[in-house]
Amino acid sequence: MRKIAFIVFMLLLSTAFAEDYVCINSMDGRDVLSGVFYANVKDLPVKFMPVPGGNADIFAAKVGGNHDILLIEGTMPVSSFVESNLVNRNNTVEVYTSSDGGVANLELARRSGADRFIVVDSAFSDGALSVLPYAAMTDSYVIMANKNNIDEVKDIVEDAEQLTIYGLVSSEVESELDEFDPVTIGKGEDKFEDNVDIVEKTMTEFNKDNVIMVQGTFIEEAMANGKQPILMSGKLVPQATYDFVKSKVRNDELTQVMLIGNELVVPIYDMREKMEQEFKDEGLNKTFGIVVKFAQVVPSADTGVLVLDTFPLPAYQPELEIKEIFYNDQNNKVMVSVDNVGEGPAYFSEEVRVKVDGEDYEILGTDEVSLIERGEQLGMEYDLDLSGVSEGNVTAMVLVKYGSSKKSLEQFISQEGPLTTVSYVDTSNVSVQSARYSSDQQVVRVTIRNNGDEAAYVFSKLNLVVGGSEATISGADVREIDAGSLIVEEFPLELTEEDVEANQNVSVMIDYGAREGFLLKKAEYIVPLEAGGDNMLLFLIMGAVALLALLAVAAYFLLGRKKPGKKKAS
Amino acid sequence: MNPKWIYALFGVLLLGGVAFAISGATVTEVAERGRWTGDAAGSVTTEGGNITGVNVSADVLTDRWASFYGNVTGSIVLTDSVGTNNVYTWSWTPASGGEVCVVANASDFLWSGASPAVAANVDTVWGFTGVADSAANTFTTTNCSLTFAQKSVVNTSNVTLAGASTFTTCVIDDGNTSLKEDFAFCTAIDNAGTNWNGESANYELMVPTDDSSPTATETYYFFAELN
Numbered sequence: 001m002r003k004i005a006f007i008v009f010m011l012l013l014s015t016a017f018a019e020d021y022v023c024i025n026s027m028d029g030r031d032v033l034s035g036v037f038y039a040n041v042k043d044l045p046v047k048f049m050p051v052p053g054g055n056a057d058i059f060a061a062k063v064g065g066n067h068d069i070l071l072i073e074g075t076m077p078v079s080s081f082v083e084s085n086l087v088n089r090n091n092t093v094e095v096y097t098s099s100d101g102g103v104a105n106l107e108l109a110r111r112s113g114a115d116r117f118i119v120v121d122s123a124f125s126d127g128a129l130s131v132l133p134y135a136a137m138t139d140s141y142v143i144m145a146n147k148n149n150i151d152e153v154k155d156i157v158e159d160a161e162q163l164t165i166y167g168l169v170s171s172e173v174e175s176e177l178d179e180f181d182p183v184t185i186g187k188g189e190d191k192f193e194d195n196v197d198i199v200e201k202t203m204t205e206f207n208k209d210n211v212i213m214v215q216g217t218f219i220e221e222a223m224a225n226g227k228q229p230i231l232m233s234g235k236l237v238p239q240a241t242y243d244f245v246k247s248k249v250r251n252d253e254l255t256q257v258m259l260i261g262n263e264l265v266v267p268i269y270d271m272r273e274k275m276e277q278e279f280k281d282e283g284l285n286k287t288f289g290i291v292v293k294f295a296q297v298v299p300s301a302d303t304g305v306l307v308l309d310t311f312p313l314p315a316y317q318p319e320l321e322i323k324e325i326f327y328n329d330q331n332n333k334v335m336v337s338v339d340n341v342g343e344g345p346a347y348f349s350e351e352v353r354v355k356v357d358g359e360d361y362e363i364l365g366t367d368e369v370s371l372i373e374r375g376e377q378l379g380m381e382y383d384l385d386l387s388g389v390s391e392g393n394v395t396a397m398v399l400v401k402y403g404s405s406k407k408s409l410e411q412f413i414s415q416e417g418p419l420t421t422v423s424y425v426d427t428s429n430v431s432v433q434s435a436r437y438s439s440d441q442q443v444v445r446v447t448i449r450n451n452g453d454e455a456a457y458v459f460s461k462l463n464l465v466v467g468g469s470e471a472t473i474s475g476a477d478v479r480e481i482d483a484g485s486l487i488v489e490e491f492p493l494e495l496t497e498e499d500v501e502a503n504q505n506v507s508v509m510i511d512y513g514a515r516e517g518f519l520l521k522k523a524e525y526i527v528p529l530e531a532g533g534d535n536m537l538l539f540l541i542m543g544a545v546a547l548l549a550l551l552a553v554a555a556y557f558l559l560g561r562k563k564p565g566k567k568k569a570s
Numbered sequence: 571m572n573p574k575w576i577y578a579l580f581g582v583l584l585l586g587g588v589a590f591a592i593s594g595a596t597v598t599e600v601a602e603r604g605r606w607t608g609d610a611a612g613s614v615t616t617e618g619g620n621i622t623g624v625n626v627s628a629d630v631l632t633d634r635w636a637s638f639y640g641n642v643t644g645s646i647v648l649t650d651s652v653g654t655n656n657v658y659t660w661s662w663t664p665a666s667g668g669e670v671c672v673v674a675n676a677s678d679f680l681w682s683g684a685s686p687a688v689a690a691n692v693d694t695v696w697g698f699t700g701v702a703d704s705a706a707n708t709f710t711t712t713n714c715s716l717t718f719a720q721k722s723v724v725n726t727s728n729v730t731l732a733g734a735s736t737f738t739t740c741v742i743d744d745g746n747t748s749l750k751e752d753f754a755f756c757t758a759i760d761n762a763g764t765n766w767n768g769e770s771a772n773y774e775l776m777v778p779t780d781d782s783s784p785t786a787t788e789t790y791y792f793f794a795e796l797n
Contacts, residue, residue, distance in 0.1 A: 029606040062789050076607070101606055125606075209682050255682035255720045269796075289719035291681050295792040299636060299779050305792075314606055 017094050019070035023063060024048040025082040026074025029219075029313045030101025030144060033128050034108045035072040036224045040136035041112040046224055049078035050309035060085035061301030067091045072108075074098045105144050109156050114141035116162040119153065119169060119177065122146045125313035126216050127167045129223065129230055130195045131185075134202045136226025140164070147172035154180075167194040190405040191316070192238040195231065200244065202229040203253065210256035213264055216315035220260045220308055222293060231257075233264055234410020236401060237271050246275055249288050256289045261308065265292060318346030320402045320413055323377060323517045325352075326420040327394075333381040334364060334419070336398055337517030340372045347371055348402035349409060352382060354419065356392040369406050373474045376459055379518035394419045428456040430481065430512040432525035435462070437495055437503075439532065444491040446508055446527075450481035457481075457516045462491050463507035464529070466499055478516055495531075503529045634696075634703055637731070638672065638792075639765040639774035668796040669716055670773040671742075671756035674788050679754050681795075683745035684718060686726035691747040696778045705741070705778065714740035716756055718795055729776070733766035737774040754793070 022044050024035035032048045039046035049059055056079040063069070069091050071083055075098070086093050098104035102122060109117070118135050120127030122144035135142050140162070145153045147170050154176055157163050163180045165173075168188030185201065186194025202208060211231040212223055223230055233241050248254035259265055268290055279286040297305045319342035327334050334354065340346055351365035364382035372378045386394065397416040403409040433447040444464075450456045460475045473491045481487050495503070506529045511519035673679045692698070692705035699706075705727075714728030728740040737757050746752040757775040765771040780788045 027607050210680065256680075258681075287719055289681055289721075289795065292794045292796070293791055294794060297638075297790045297792075299788060299790070305638075308791075 017068065017070075017092075019068045019094065020044060021063065021067040021069045021091075022046040022072065023059075023069050023082070023086065024072045025059075025077045025079065026072060026098060026101075027051065027076040027078060028074045028098065028101035028104075029125065029311060030122075031072055031074045031098045031104050032219065032311050033125070033132075033142070033144075033313075034098075034101070034105040036132065036219070036226075037105075037135060037142045038070075038072075038108045038112045040132075040226050041114045041139050041141050043139075047221070048219075048224070048309070048311055049082060051078055051311050053307065054078040054309075056081035056085045058298055058301045058303055058306070060089050061298050061303075063089070063091070065089040065091055069093045071095045072098060072104070074101070074104075102144065102146075102149060106149065106152055106156060109141045109143055112141050114139065115160055116140040116164075117157050117160050118142045118164045118166055119145045119157075119173065119182070120166050121169045121173070122149075123314075124316040125219075126191050126195070126232065126315050129214075129216050129219065129313065129315075130191075130198050130232065131164075131166045132223065133226045133229045134198055137202065137206050138162075145173045145177075146170060150176045153177070166198060167191065190240065190407050192232055192240045192405075192408045192410070196240050196244045199229040199231050203248070209254055210258065211254065212258045212260065213268055214260060215263055215317075216313070217263075217317065218310040218312050220293075220310045222258065222260060228258065233267065234403065234408070235264075235267055236403075236410050236412055237267050238403070238408035238410045240408065242271060242275075245271065245288070246278070249275065249286050250279070250284070252286075254288055256291065259290060259292045261292075261294060261310075316344065316404055318342040318344065318402055318404050318411065320346055320348060320372065320400060320411075322398055322400060322413060322415045324379075324515075325396055325398055325415065325417070326422050327384065327386065328381075328424045329421050330423050330425050331381075332383060332385055334384045334396065335379055335381045335518055337377055337379040337515075338372060338400055339377045339517065340374055343374065344404075345371060345373050346402045346404065347406045347409060348400050350380065350398060350400045353397045353399075354384060355395045355397065356389055358393075358395070361389070361394075369409065371406075372402075373461075375477045376474065377478050377517040377519065379513070379515075379520055381518075381520065424515065426514045426518070426520065428452050428454070428512055428514040428521060430456050430458050430510060430521075431523070432460075432508045432510060432527055433486065434530065435506050435508060435527045436530040437493075437500060437532075439495070439500075442492060442494045444493050444495075444506075444529070446489045446491065447486055448479075448481065448489060448510065449486050450483055452514075453483050454514060455480055455482050456512055456514055457519060458487075458510050458512040459519055460489050460511075461509045463509065464499075465502040466493070466495065468498075468502075478519065480516070500529070500531045505529065634698060634701070634778055635708070635776050636779050637766070637774060637776040639737075639771045641770070641772045665761040666797050668759045668794060669718065669756050670759060670775065671754040671793045671795075672775060672777050672790050673754045673793065674750040674777065674790055679751060679793075680744035680746075681718065681793075682720060684716075684721060684723050684742050684754070685745050686712070686723055687741045687743040687747070687753060689727040689741065691743070692727075692741060692753060692778060695748070695750055695753070696780065698778065708776075709739075709741055714738055716740055716742065716758060719797070731766055731774055731776060734764050734768035735766040735774055736760060736763045737765070737771075739775040739777075750788075759796075 022035055022039035024032050036046055047063055059082060069086055071093050073095055083093055083095060116138055118131045118140050120131060120142060128142055131142055143153055150173050157180060163182040165182045165184050167186040186197050208229055211229045213231045213233050215234060216232050259268060276287050295305050296308055297303060321339045321341050323339045324337040334352055336352060347369045349367060349369050353360055354362045395417060396419040399414045401409040401412045403411060429451040431449055431451060433449050435444060435446045437444045444462060448458055457478050457480050459478045462473045475489050479487055505526050507524055507526055509524045512521050513519040689705040689709040698704040709727035709729045712725050712727050714726050715724040723742050726740050726742050728738050730738050740756050742754050742756060743752050755775050755777045757773050759772050763771050765774045777790060
């Protein structure tokens with residue numbers, strides 16, 4: 001009944017005010033994307049207030065006059081003057097106030113009247129940007145779903161003509177939407193592979209021979225209108241992306257790449273040069289055009305030349321830092337420590353060039369790709385014999401390539417400087433003592449002891465069964481333990497009775513060492529998982545206190561009886 | 571030339587970081603709301619290089635035409651996120667060539683469909699038919715050729731700019747001619763060019779402006795193709 005009433009209300013509303021333009025004035029990127037999705041379904045022009053640098057006067061000048069505008073305004077608008085400036089230009093303005101970006105995404109889905117939907121994960125923007133052009137071309141609305149809003153999402157899509165799931169979504173979203181038999185695009189394993197899939201589909205179905213290439217960290221007007229597929233890349237072009245572009249160019253199916261701003265100019269030009277040479281080696285003369293969009297001007301607003309209107313979006317981008325590089329003359333190894341300061345796990349490989357007086361002396365490293373968890377510091381060491389170097393300035397250059405998936409190391413960081421020599425022997429000794437689950441506080445507490453004579457550092461992971469499946473939970477950070485001391489590492493976790501039953505013993509893996517960042521010692525402990533509410537402990541304590549009190553009272557009376565009294569005088 | 575406005579000299583770095591600070595929105599907050607908030611996007615920019623690049627200056631020629639000119643300089647390097655170590659170096663100078671183009675109102679000009687344009691079509695779309703400074707009366711020659719990476723455009727309408735300018739503005743379309751965004755106004759980058767004022771410039775071009783009404787609005791977008 002509520003749904004019917006809502007539909008009737010929206011129909012009445014839509015007939016009363018049929019907008020011909022959509023404007024967005026909000027600091028919430030979900031409002032910006034939702035407004036764009038809405039406008040594309042309705043085939044309406046759309047503009048959003050840029051961040052940073054949004055100016056209400058210039059915005060209104062760009063929109064122009066004599067429009068019926070739907071203004072989507074967040075509780076945190078970019079500017080408070082947008083509505084009035086639009087009205088002053090002879091526009092009629094209806095304001096839709098977005099109280100929450102997630103809620104607005106769903107409300108605008110209903111309002112759009114779309115009967116085709118594409119569902120992406122709500123946490124990051126990569127998926128939403130990747131599907132934006134395909135959605136625009138198929139009049140589909142993009143829903144940003146998660147386990148908290150899935151019930152309402154189901155309500156919206158239950159009568160959909162077409163439902164598509166793109167990329168990685170949470171298991172709850174996937175299972176709840178399964179009943180609608182959705183089309184799936186992308187395996188959810190690698191964002192660049194998924195992106196290539198949707199771009200290929202768009203180019204093929206709609207006969208497009210040009211793409212926009214971006215890292216996915218912002219949206220710009222050219223992307224918002226959804227007329228060109230959006231191909232993702234990093235500062236290092238992922239292999240999946242490279243192979244896709246090359247294949248398309250080879251078949252004359254890609255003639256033009258547009259870049260927005262400077263962020264990908266060098267890697268894409270570099271890619272083209274490399275590709276041209278590879279084609280030349282095959283006897284082919286193939287290439288593609290690169291056009292860079294870089295500025296704008298609005299003469300009627302009396303502006304100078306301006307940067308483009310963009311809005312930053314939370315694309316998932318891993319971030320690593322190089323913490324230490326040094327040479328340990330105790331074991332003749334170069335040691336490099338990398339710190340994951342990003343939002344999630346990352347994969348990386350590294351190369352170390354040891355130089356003497358600026359010339360390469362030895363190149364070390366591994367092609368093997370390692371995983372580094374969020375908050376983890378990982379040290380790598382490589383054998384290096386410097387005995388042959390009697391004089392000269394020894395330096396090292398470290399290059400770390402990293403990315404969000406094993407196949408796509410699309411970012412890099414490097415550091416160069418003198419190679420410091422240290423004498424370091426790691427005698428640390430750390431062990432796991434116990435593990436206990438508190439059902440009241442929903443946390444597993446692992447007690448770890450430093451058995452050594454000096455401070456040590458430890459990073460721990462807990463392996464156990466959750467919901468019938470094995471799960472590994474990492475500690476929040478590397479912990480320091482003083483010599484001879486204990487620490488308690490907490491793993492917030494909600495376990496059912498069945499889970500507790502399934503975890504009579506749990507595995508705790510620790511990486512530890514005497515230097516933070518070089519946790520080169522590893523150990524695994526299988527310990528019983530003690531379980532119970534904290535109330536039980538409280539009762540025990542109370543019981544002990546009560547017993548002590550009883551004993552004290554008893555002792556008082558007993559001692560009091562035996563005390564000699566005074567004789568009465570006769 | 572009767573300039574109405576004087577635009578402030580504005581250096582726009584085409585391929586540099588300072589004026590074009592697009593920041594990724596990587597945030598450390600776990601909450602979704604914080605992640606999506608535009609002003610919480612405080613991560614290090616992931617720009618591709620540190621270039622001393624293009625600047626653009628502008629001037630108004632008549633009520634119907636405006637001009638832009640500037641320089642494109644410097645080499646381009648790709649540094650890491652710390653900004654100290656160069657991993658790739660790609661040297662480009664104006665001598666390498668390229669084009670700067672301006673498109674009105676939208677940015678979906680189909681570069682792959684670039685074709686010679688007819689000045690009269692510009693008049694039709696902009697409403698300049700019959701006026702003294704129409705496109706037909708301005709772009710009076712058709713001997714401009716431009717070479718883009720994927721195709722060449724030959725014998726398109728063009729105008730050699732006045733004064734001391736050494737530049738020619740060429741108009742091309744993308745295979746369609748019904749909307750303003752179907753036309754691009756381009757010029758070849760010249761290593762040793764001069765603008766209307768006799769100053770050194772790597773490019774200069776002129777574009778039509780919308781004078782149909784006080785509320786008319788036009789946004790011009792700049793594109794560059796570097797060889």
